[in-house]
Amino acid sequence: MTTLSDEAISELIYPTHSHPIQPFDGDSLFAMLHNILNHAIPFVDSLVLGTSSSSENLQEKGYNLNFNPPLCTLKQLSNEMTCKDPDEDTPHKTTMTILATLSSYSWDVKLLLTLAAFALDYGDFWLLAQLQSSNQDPTEADHLSFWSQKINGNLKSLKRQIELSRKEIEKLEAYWKVKKLFVTPIEIMQVFKMLIFGTNDTQNQLFDCQRRELVKIDVIQRKHLLLVFSGLDLVNQDISILKSVSDEIRDKKEYEIVWIPVPEMEPPFPNETETKFKKLQEKMSWYTLQQLSTVFGIDYIKKEWKFDTNPIVVVINPRGQVEHTNAFEGSKGLPF
Secondary structure, eight states: OOOOOHHHHHHHHGGGOOSSOOOOOHHHHHHHHHHHHHHHHHHHHHHHHOOOOOOTTOOOOOOOTTOOOOHHHHHHHHHHHHSSOOOTTHHHHHHHHHHHHTTTSOHHHHHHHHHHHHHHHHHHHHHHHHHTTTSOOHHHHHHHHHHHHHHHHHHHHHHHHHHHHHHHHHHHHHHHHHHHHHHSOOOHHHHHHHHHHSSOOTTOEEEETTTTEEEEGGGGTTOEEEEEEEOTTOOHHHHHHHHHHHHHHTTOTTEEEEEEEOOSSOSSOOHHHHHHHHHHHHTOOSEEESSOOOOTTHHHHHHHSOOSSSOEEEEEOTTSOEEESOGGGOGGGSOO
16 A cells, blocks of 8 residues: 555545544553453463462552443444455555544544454453463464563553544644635634644633733734744744734724744643743834744644744734745735
8 A cells, every 4th residue: 555644644544533422431441451461461471481470469440330441333333344355455444444443432432442442352352361271282382472562552651642643633633624614714813722632611811912911812813923933053043034914904993913922842741931922022013922832723733834943923814814834935924
């Protein structure tokens, strides 16, 4: 199969994810898997390695006793993963089939159910080992050893994988959420709040650098916005250009400039980064974000508006439509 770009893979995977998400007790399934495998793995290891094993002192995780695992779904996944002829396209086809089967579950539950399906196969080997522990075949021992190592390793790293996956999926969902918003924008306030904060919450505020005070976000309502995206390495020359633009639009009540700082790291930010942010605010006479934070739509901004390290000025009209993705490239990008 031809190697696909990250964007192409995202476009294939994201449509398999349905909304709203089907409720599922992922914590109980994880605890159940942990308890079962915690007992099974030492037993299998004792057969393969000849060591003694005991499950008496193993600590079990608690879970909802009313929880019923979706056995039919797990069997379906297990069959999909193990009963396929190996060829070049099999991994891709299997992945897409599994994602379609689990479309109504959250992303971390998809991962958890897939691991549980692996555990079903492991359980078959475990049962076989219990029945034939007195007359063990070397080939069987190899299988048991393989599954023991595979499942044990997967279980130990599952929480870490889930957390990493959740972060990547959150980025992916943010990208598509913002992209969809710009297909049918309603008005500038909605677009701005979703692009920057990822929410329609009206509690967010902006900082007025000229008056040195916080203001309600509705100051941008029905305005043309010049959104300045940059890192904290904004140079004086760039600030001077923005000042000249700010002076020009000062008497034009329908225009506002908002600086959106894009830090290179995730919060919490060190004191020196916060200090740099405050010093840049002191040089400005327009609106900025109240504080340093992660920009919700940053992946969209980087991919669609080509933001990298150099500052860009994105012009958005009162209807939430993008009129220019970088007015810094020339005066033609300015709406006046």
